[in-house]
Amino acid sequence: MTATPLAHQADYLRMPHVEKGMSVGLFGGSFNPPHPGHTLVSEIALRRLRLDQLWWIVTPGNPLKDHSGLAPLADRVRWSREIAPDPRIKVTAFEAPQKLRFTARTLAYVKARNPGVNFVWIMGADNLASFHHWQDWRGIAETFPIAVIDRPGSTLSYLSAKMAKAYGHARIDEEDAGVLARRKAPAWTFIHGPRSSLSSSAIRDAAATS
Numbered sequence: 001m002t003a004t005p006l007a008h009q010a011d012y013l014r015m016p017h018v019e020k021g022m023s024v025g026l027f028g029g030s031f032n033p034p035h036p037g038h039t040l041v042s043e044i045a046l047r048r049l050r051l052d053q054l055w056w057i058v059t060p061g062n063p064l065k066d067h068s069g070l071a072p073l074a075d076r077v078r079w080s081r082e083i084a085p086d087p088r089i090k091v092t093a094f095e096a097p098q099k100l101r102f103t104a105r106t107l108a109y110v111k112a113r114n115p116g117v118n119f120v121w122i123m124g125a126d127n128l129a130s131f132h133h134w135q136d137w138r139g140i141a142e143t144f145p146i147a148v149i150d151r152p153g154s155t156l157s158y159l160s161a162k163m164a165k166a167y168g169h170a171r172i173d174e175e176d177a178g179v180l181a182r183r184k185a186p187a188w189t190f191i192h193g194p195r196s197s198l199s200s201s202a203i204r205d206a207a208a209t210s
Contacts, residue, residue, distance in 0.1 A: 012077045013097050016055055016090035020116030023181035025049060026144070027122045028057040028103060032071055034080040041149045042089055044193045045122050049147055050178040051088070054122070056080050058093045060101065104136035107143040118181040119144045125190070126151040132162040141167055145180045146188040164190075 018024055025045050031038065034056075042054050058076050071079075073093055080091045100106045103121075110119060121144045123131075128148055131137055140146075141163060164171070170186040172179075177189050 012058075012074075012091065012093050014092070015094040015110070015113065016053065016092050018053060018114060018117050021118070022052040023050060023118040023120070025051045025054040025120050025122045025147070025181075026057060026107070026110065027054060028059055028106070030061070030070065031056065031058050031076045031080050032069070033076065034083045036083070038080075039084055041122070041124060042084065042086070044149055044191060045147060046086070046088060048177045048191050048193070049120060049122075049180055051120075051181065054089050056084065056089060056091045057095060057106065058091060060093070060096045102135045104134070104139045104143070107140060111143060120181040121146045122149065123147075124149055124151040128161045128163060132166075137163065138166070141170075141186045141188070143185055145183050145185050147177065147180060148188065148190045150190070150192045 025042075027038075027042060027045070029038070038056070042056070045051060046054055058073065058080060060073060061070060073096060077091055077093050084091065095101070095106055098109060100109060107119075107121065121140065123146065125148050134140065167186050167188060170188060172183065172187055172189050174189055174191055177191055180187060180189055
């Protein structure tokens, strides 16, 4: 992956256009770099949640991670667009100009500017165990429904995770995932399916030692 600037930088700093009544998934991450594991999660989410769009929110930087190996934002956006050609996937970095660094604030920002749109937050099951360490994690759970997508080694995380226990009453059956985006938060489900062992950190480590 080469480090060349995007031809049109302004577009990825704007929030994607969406119409009222649509169901839209929000999938945030550093995408440093993006890989087929991200696209697999996206394909599962689009199909099982019956989404009209899925936004890849490429973050300026995760507050819980080391940023020493973080590639430039423009490069991560471009790489993401190259690996995710599905027109329903909208790659965006709107957090950057708004100086949004925490998921709770990002979701509040999205909700305030898109009345009438049905959003669902999407995350890998590997994040579920540590979710209660995120800033205002209860606020996240009570802003939009959450879809947790299975990841290797994390299939049983929903049994012990603090979030899963705190909101056990709000969990809906996986078979009803198609209506999750239209449910009022808190509401969440755990979606099983094909899993990819790929991770951005492993790809970076392999590149560094090659």
